[in-house]
Amino acid sequence: MMNHIASDTTSKTWQEQLSTAVSHPSELLATLGLSDNLLAGALRGDAEFKTRVPFSYISRMEFGNANDPLLKQVLPVDNETLDVSGFTMDPLAEQSSNPSDGVIHKYKGRLLLIVSGACAINCRFCFRRHFPYGDNQLGGESWQQAIDYIKAQTDIHEVILSGGDPLATSDKRLKKLIQELSEIQHLKTIRIHTRLPIVIPDRVTDELLSWLTSTRLKPVMVIHCNHANEIDDAVHSALQKLKKAGVTLLNQTVLLKGINDDAEALSELSHKLFQADVLPYYLHLLDKVKGAAHFDVNTQKAQEIMRELMAQCPGYLVPKLVREVAGEPGKTSISV
Ligand code: SF4
Numbered sequence: 349m350m351n352h353i354a355s356d357t358t359s360k361t362w363q364e365q366l367s368t369a370v371s372h373p374s375e376l377l378a379t380l381g382l383s384d385n386l387l388a389g390a391l392r393g394d395a396e397f398k399t400r401v402p403f404s405y406i407s408r409m410e411f412g413n414a415n416d417p418l419l420k421q422v423l424p425v426d427n428e429t430l431d432v433s434g435f436t437m438d439p440l441a442e443q444s445s446n447p448s449d450g451v452i453h454k455y456k457g458r459l460l461l462i463v464s465g466a467c468a469i470n471c472r473f474c475f476r477r478h479f480p481y482g483d484n485q486l487g488g489e490s491w492q493q494a495i496d497y498i499k500a501q502t503d504i505h506e507v508i509l510s511g512g513d514p515l516a517t518s519d520k521r522l523k524k525l526i527q528e529l530s531e532i533q534h535l536k537t538i539r540i541h542t543r544l545p546i547v548i549p550d551r552v553t554d555e556l557l558s559w560l561t562s563t564r565l566k567p568v569m570v571i572h573c574n575h576a577n578e579i580d581d582a583v584h585s586a587l588q589k590l591k592k593a594g595v596t597l598l599n600q601t602v603l604l605k606g607i608n609d610d611a612e613a614l615s616e617l618s619h620k621l622f623q624a625d626v627l628p629y630y631l632h633l634l635d636k637v638k639g640a641a642h643f644d645v646n647t648q649k650a651q652e653i654m655r656e657l658m659a660q661c662p663g664y665l666v667p668k669l670v671r672e673v674a675g676e677p678g679k680t681s682i683s684v
Pocket residue numbers: 467468469470471474475476511512513543572
């Protein structure tokens with residue numbers, strides 16, 4: 349049986365859990381009883397991209413295990429400082445698909461709004477680790493510009509709330525955003541891309557369920573879960589609450605070397621997601637962002653893993669293998 353640290357989150361609101369997230373590598377290592385030998389490399393990685401991990405997520409890691417698959421997603425390491433050919437600051441060229449602040453429009457029929465620059469957690473492999481969030485969020489004036497832009501683009505039927513993590517913002521603000529979007533008649537679907545129900549399951553509040561399901565827009569939530577150990581009882585019940593409220597739930601996973609790059613790990617994840625009423629949607633090859641090359645799994649290995657996964661799972665539990673290619677009008681499927 350794995351030895352976990354006790355979670356201190358039971359009496360805290362999700363906002364308190366966010367504000368008390370671990371933000372220094374030495375605290376993360378000490379909490380998990382790990383050696384100080386890891387600290388020098390962690391500090392160099394932290395200088396590139398800050399450490400941020402809420403306790404609710406740490407509580408699912410194994411005490412004393414430096415190879416824990418959740419820890420490896422959030423502990424900065426020296427390798428992040430390496431310059432590796434082909435790994436760049438803006439691998440998806442999002443900064444050139446940015447018609448106004450907080451708006452990314454590169455897919456036909458749908459558009460992405462950066463609702464919040466903040467995330468509950470800083471995933472070391474994140475393709476937006478260098479994205480200029482500070483310049484690119486929806487505030488008062490830019491929100492009105494975004495609404496005007498969406499109104500003028502009558503072929504857009506779906507708005508995707510993204511970030512950062514859109515659920516890092518308050519329910520009050522999100523309720524207002526959704527109300528204004530629902531008044532635009534050509535919009536049909538509201539999709540939310542979020543990792544928060546996985547990182548801090550208490551984020552799934554009654555208020556969230558209310559604004560998300562009391563609109564005429566069809567609600568879809570795409571969560572981001574990379575490993576079966578991320579789904580504990582609290583996450584499971586948060587996901588079931590969303591499902592019972594009528595939200596379509598899908599998952600996207602990033603294929604990560606040393607974390608989930610084998611068919612057994614992905615099969616276990618798919619089964620656990622399904623038990624929580626979530627369908628596997630995409631398995632992404634890593635976006636080639638500077639600082640994340642050590643997580644990269646090459647295409648050939650990814651295809652082999654997919655073939656094994658297809659042999660182990662029913663079709664509805666097999667995600668699509670995709671990669672994002674800068675300038676392409678959608679995700680690029682990879683045949684297996
Ligand atoms: S939660 Fe998503 S956007 Fe935020 S750091 Fe992790 S992968 Fe990136």
